[in-house]
Amino acid sequence: MQWLAEVHVQLRPGIADPEGLTIAGGLHALGFEGVQGVRHGKLLQVTFEAADVDAARSAVGAMCRRLLANPVMEIATFELRAIGEPVDESRLA
Amino acid sequence: MSGPRIAVVVFPGTWSERDFVDVAGLLGWQARLVWHTETSLGEADAVVLPGGFAHGDYLRTGAIARFSPVMAAVEAFATRGGPVLGSCNGFQILCEAGLLPGVLLRNDHLQFRCDWQWLRVEAPADCPAWLGTLGAGDLIRLPISHGEGRYFADEATLDELEASGRVALRYTDSAGRAAADANPNGSARAIAGITSPRGNVLGLMPHPERAAEPELGGTDGLAFFRSLAAWLVAQPAVAERRL
Numbered sequence: 001m002q003w004l005a006e007v008h009v010q011l012r013p014g015i016a017d018p019e020g021l022t023i024a025g026g027l028h029a030l031g032f033e034g035v036q037g038v039r040h041g042k043l044l045q046v047t048f049e050a051a052d053v054d055a056a057r058s059a060v061g062a063m064c065r066r067l068l069a070n071p072v073m074e075i076a077t078f079e080l081r082a083i084g085e086p087v088d089e090s091r092l093a
Numbered sequence: 094m095s096g097p098r099i100a101v102v103v104f105p106g107t108w109s110e111r112d113f114v115d116v117a118g119l120l121g122w123q124a125r126l127v128w129h130t131e132t133s134l135g136e137a138d139a140v141v142l143p144g145g146f147a148h149g150d151y152l153r154t155g156a157i158a159r160f161s162p163v164m165a166a167v168e169a170f171a172t173r174g175g176p177v178l179g180s181c182n183g184f185q186i187l188c189e190a191g192l193l194p195g196v197l198l199r200n201d202h203l204q205f206r207c208d209w210q211w212l213r214v215e216a217p218a219d220c221p222a223w224l225g226t227l228g229a230g231d232l233i234r235l236p237i238s239h240g241e242g243r244y245f246a247d248e249a250t251l252d253e254l255e256a257s258g259r260v261a262l263r264y265t266d267s268a269g270r271a272a273a274d275a276n277p278n279g280s281a282r283a284i285a286g287i288t289s290p291r292g293n294v295l296g297l298m299p300h301p302e303r304a305a306e307p308e309l310g311g312t313d314g315l316a317f318f319r320s321l322a323a324w325l326v327a328q329p330a331v332a333e334r335r336l
Contacts, residue, residue, distance in 0.1 A: 011198075015245065016279065018201050067160075070153055070189065072196045073245060 003050055005060040007078040009069045010041035044068060047083070056080055096122035097325050100137035102167065102183075104129040104147035104158050109180065112302040113141050119305065120318055129161035138325050139176040139222070140167055142183025144238065144300060154182065154197060154241050155189035164190055176222035176321060177294040181239055184286070184296035193287055193296045194254070195246030197239075201279025205240040209310065210277055210299060212285050213265045216258035217320075220288045223295040224261060225320040232269050233313035235299035237277055242298040244280035244287075254287055262286035262297055 011017050017039050024038040046063065050056035060078050069076035101113045103126050110126055117124035127134055129147075134140055147158035158164070164186075171177045171192055179187040187193045200206060214231040217224035227233070246254070254260050262285040266275040271283040278298070286297030301314030 015198070016201060016243075018199060018203050018279075022203060067156065068152070070156070070196055072188075072194075072247075073198060 001050060001052070001056075002083045003048055003056045003080060004083050005044075005046045005048070005056070005063075005078050005080050007044040007046060007060065007064060007068055007076055008041055009044065009074050009076050010039060011073055012075055015073055053080070053082075056082075096120060097138045097322055098123045098125070098136055099139045099141055099321075100125055100127045100134040101141045101143060102127050102129065102134075102163055103143075104145070104161060104186075106146040106149055107143055107182070108145035109143035109182075109300065109302060110145075112300075113143055116302050116305040116314075116318060120322075122318075122322075127163060129158070129163045132162050132166055134163070134166045134170055137170070137175075139178070139321055140170055142167070142177070142179040142186055143302070144181030144183060147182055147186060150182070150185075150241075153189065155186035158182075158186045159190040168192065171289065171294050174291060174293050176324070178223055178301075178317065179294070179296040180300055180302065181237075181242075181298055184298055185241065187294060187296045192294050193289060194250050195244055195287070197241050197298070198243040198245050199241050200239070200243055200277070203240075205238075206242070206277050207238045208236070208277065209234055210237045210285075211265050211267050211269070211275065212262045212299060213269050213271070215260045215263055216288075217261075219258035220261050220292045220295055221320070222293055222324040223317050223320050225324050227316050227320065230269070232265065232267070233316065234304070234311050235301055235314055236303045236310075237299050238303075239278070239298055242278040242280065244278075244284040244298075246281065251281055251284075254284075255282070257290070259288045259290070259292075260284055260286075261288050261295055262299070 020038040020040040027035040064076035114124040301317040304311040304314030
């Protein structure tokens with residue numbers, strides 16, 4: 001079966017995010033005065049083969065731990081769906 | 094004994110390897126470029142991971158490079174106690190590979206910073222292979238050239254690094270003060286370089302290889318090379334292997 005994982009990688013809370021601060025400054029400059037904060041991150045769309053949802057979830061978890069995020073500074077979360085089927089959300093421990 | 098033999102690892106996107114080879118040549122050393130797909134470092138007394146943008150620094154700095162085939166040989170060399178120097182991108186790769194703790198994040202001001210920088214030598218006795226000819230508290234001046242040099246680790250790791258003499262270099266002003274405005278990237282505790290627990294692996298953001306000739310503005314970087322030469326001579330195992 002083919003799956004699509006959308007992996008979101010963010011800096012851990014508390015780690016200074018100068019890019020997010022700069023983007024927030026840009027929004028303020030445009031008049032969006034209600035903006036209280038921006039944390040920037042990455043979105044990775046991974047398409048892959050796996051036998052079932054458990055295997056797919058396990059595979060994405062391993063991808064996140066081994067390469068996609070560095071746990072020293074980042075947290076990865078992902079949404080997984082069989083391509084063409086409904087969304088099944090998961091979150092890494 | 095002829096001069097030290099250094100292996101200089103080259104990834105796609107590495108840009109400082111020629112400078113290391115050039116300095117080695119000035120000193121009468123043998124330097125060999127080792128392409129990242131090689132699985133052996135050959136006969137090397139020390140290994141250098143130079144600066145640049147290995148694999149484009151895609152995903153994160155050093156994230157892809159750490160899985161290059163040559164890294165298994167680098168890790169084995171480091172595990173045996175061999176001297177390993179990672180400068181700039183090399184430091185980032187050593188952190189990703191887990192040979193050094195922590196990570197290098199984007200500079201707090203978001204600018205790529207290319208400048209001369211004062212550094213205070215913190216614990217040279219704990220890193221004799223690379224800092225042995227320097228004294229604690231010595232001030233040296235080296236070029237920096239990076240956009241992602243903000244050293245970060247959790248507080249417990251930082252405390253452990255400090256307590257065990259593994260903070261090797263700190264960013265300072267010309268008077269040796271680690272003032273906030275002397276920190277070029279927002280690094281935690283103004284850390285510019287750290288070592289492994291055994292002291293044989295040194296990672297630093299500055300570029301010693303770019304400060305080895307007076308014509309280029311300074312020669313403080315030569316201390317790293319001279320330290321290595323002196324350290325190698327003092328190692329019986331190395332001397333025996335080279336007879």
